Amino acid sequence: HTDSIGDDTYNQKLSEKRADAVCDYIIKHGISPERISAKGFGETKPIASNDTKEGRQKNRRTEFYFKS
Secondary structure, three states: OOOOOOOHHHHHHHHHHHHHHHHHHHOOOOHHHOOOOOOOOOOOOOOOOOOOOHHHHHHHHOOOOOOO
């Protein structure tokens, strides 16, 4: 995820790179790549207002979920 500052296309690619970096980290620590998938959402799913510095900081994030 990203904040809304900058170009939409750039933010989407940045989000995808963040997701890939998390996957790489998890794989390096022993999780099989077949069990992992990455998805970038760019600036499309904010959890806070992009009108404040604090809100933008919260929106620059990576989320991951485990399924059993």
